[in-house]
Each structure stands twice: as structure tokens, then as C-alpha cells.
Amino acid sequence: NAGVMQNPRHLVRRRGQEARLRCSPMKGHSHVYWYRQLPEEGLKFMVYLQKENIIDESGMPKERFSAEFPKEGPSILRIQQVVRGDSAAYFCASSPDDRYQPQHFGDGTRLSIL
Amino acid sequence: GIQVEQSPPDLILQEGANSTLRCNFSDSVNNLQWFHQNPWGQLINLFYIPSGTKQNGRLSATTVATERYSLLYISSSQTTDSGVYFCAVNTGGFKTIFGAGTRLFVKA
Numbered sequence: 227n228a229g230v231m232q233n234p235r236h237l238v239r240r241r242g243q244e245a246r247l248r249c250s251p252m253k254g255h256s257h258v259y260w261y262r263q264l265p266e267e268g269l270k271f272m273v274y275l276q277k278e279n280i281i282d283e284s285g286m287p288k289e290r291f292s293a294e295f296p297k298e299g300p301s302i303l304r305i306q307q308v309v310r311g312d313s314a315a316y317f318c319a320s321s322p323d324d325r326y327q328p329q330h331f332g333d334g335t336r337l338s339i340l
Numbered sequence: 341g342i343q344v345e346q347s348p349p350d351l352i353l354q355e356g357a358n359s360t361l362r363c364n365f366s367d368s369v370n371n372l373q374w375f376h377q378n379p380w381g382q383l384i385n386l387f388y389i390p391s392g393t394k395q396n397g398r399l400s401a402t403t404v405a406t407e408r409y410s411l412l413y414i415s416s417s418q419t420t421d422s423g424v425y426f427c428a429v430n431t432g433g434f435k436t437i438f439g440a441g442t443r444l445f446v447k448a
Contacts, residue, residue, distance in 0.1 A: 259436070268426060268438035282434040315381060319436075328373055328388035329436060334381055 230255075230320050230332035231300075238338045245305040245312070247335045251320030258301045259329060260293060263315040275301060305337075313339045342367040342431050346439035353417045353446045361412040361442045363427030370432045372403050374412050377424040377441070386412070386425075417446045 231250040239245050251258050256277055261269040271285040275295040286293065290308075295301040305312055315336050319329035343366040353359055363372070374386040387394050387401040389410065394401055398417075403410040414421055424441040431437075 259434075261436075261438075268440045269428075271435040271437070274434040285435065317383065328371065328385060330385060331375070331383040334383070336381065 230318055230330055232316075232318050232332035232335050234335060235333065236336045236338070238340060239308050240340050241309055242307050245308050245337055247303040247305075247316050247318075247337070248300040249303070249318030249320075249332060250300040251318075252330055255320035255322055255330070257321045257323070258295050259319045259321075260301075260303050261317045261319065263317060263334070265314070269317060272303075308337075308339050310339050313337055342369070342429065342437055344427060344429055344437050344439040346425075346427055346442050348442060349440065350443045351445070353444065355417060355419060355446055355448050357417050357446075358413070358415045359417060359444070361414070361425050361444075363410040363412070363429075363439055365408050365410075365427075365429050367408070367431055369405065369408075369429040371430045372410055373428045373436075374401055374410070375426045375428065376421075377426060379423055383426075414444075417444075419446045419448050422446050 233248050258275045260272040263269045273286050273293045274282040290306045292304045315334045317334045319331045321327045321329045345364045347362045371390045376384045389401045389403045391403050391405045398415045400413045424443050426441045427439045428436050
């Protein structure tokens with residue numbers, strides 16, 4: 227299955243630690259999107275990246291959150307100094323070159339903050 | 341920005357029943373997708389349907405772009421159809437905007 231791969235599936239961190247979430251897009255896809263889903267809510271856009279470039283990060287919190295999509299390797303969503311409110315499911319999606327193509331989603335990473 | 345409203349918010353069906361889920365959006369869209377989030381949290385692409393009608397087994401969808409709504413039809417519902425159904429739209433920017441979802445429970 228060459229779908230969008232996210233790892234880990236579940237991540238537990240204590241307040242103040244760092245969380246790193248990884249996303250490998252579908253083969254041939256160069257556009258990656260990160261979304262956050264709080265409990266009982268829909269998904270909210272966070273950031274859109276192409277290889278080595280952040281295209282739109284208007285949905286990212288201004289502090290503690292960052293994202294990258296290096297030339298080699300997966301896209302990384304990094305959350306520094308996590309707080310309880312960061313507990314959520316984080317989904318990654320990818321699409322081919324045309325952003326109007328449908329987005330294909332990974333299974334998500336469920337982040338729990340103790 | 342664009343508003344995406346889904347109805348009903350919650351739906352309980354007896355196995356075998358049919359249902360229609362609705363998605364209204366407040367502006368023109370370049371694409372529209374329907375997703376099913378199963379009880380394990382996985383998001384499944386159902387349809388990519390910026391306009392027109394598509395069918396896949398017991399599911400079908402219709403988008404009337406000029407009137408800014410889309411409908412998802414589920415026929416002969418099964419317990420495995422339970423979960424949350426999301427409509428998501430893109431207006432030409434980089435963001436995909438999700439509705440709040442319709443939570444479906446199908447009883448055996």
C-alpha cells in the first residue's frame with residue numbers, strides 16, 4: 227500500500243516536552259498538508275508545504291509549532307514545549323502537483339499530553 | 341472566509357435504511373470531497389466531486405455547484421457505515437475547509 231504514511235500512530239508526551247510527527251506522502255506527491263482535529267470537531271488546516279518550501283502556514287499557531295518538508299525524507303511537524311491543549315489528532319495529506327487534485331489522508335497521529 | 345455547514349449533525353439509522361447527508365457552502369469552490377472517518381479515526385476518501393453525480397456501490401454523491409450544496413446518499417445502510425462523514429471544500433487557495441461533520445450510528 228503506497229498511501230500516506232504517518233508515524234507514530236500514537237504519541238504520549240509530558241507537558242514541556244517536544245513532539246515530532248512524521249509524514250511520508252504518497253509516491254509521486256510533492257504537496258503535503260497538515261491538519262489538526264480536536265476531540266469532537268472537524269479538521270482544521272495548519273500548513274501547506276512543497277519540497278523545501280512552506281507555501282501557507284496561516285493555520286499554524288504562532289509559537290511552538292513548526293513544519294518542514296526537506297528534500298529528502300518525510301515531512302515533520304514539530305511541537306515544542308507541549309501543553310495539554312495540544313492533545314489532538316494530527317493528520318497529514320498529500321496531493322500531486324496540482325493543488326486542486328483530491329487530497330489523500332494518512333491515518334493520523336494521536337497526540338496525548340499528560 | 342467560506343462557511344461549510346453539514347446537516348444533520350447527528351443521525352441514527354436502523355440497518356437497511358437509506359439516508360441523505362447535506363453539505364452547504366457559502367462561496368464558489370474548486371473542489372469538494374466527502375470523507376468517512378471510521379470509529380478508529382481513519383479518514384477514508386469517498387468522493388472527489390466538485391460538480392455532477394458519482395456513484396460507488398451503496399454510496400452516491402451529487403454536487404450542484406451553482407446552488408452551493410452537495411448531497412451524500414447512503415442506501416441500505418450497514419453497521420460498518422457508522423462514523424463521521426465530512427464534507428471538505430477548496431476555494432482555490434491552499435486551505436481545505438472541513439465542515440463539522442455528520443455523526444452516523446447504524447443500529448443492527
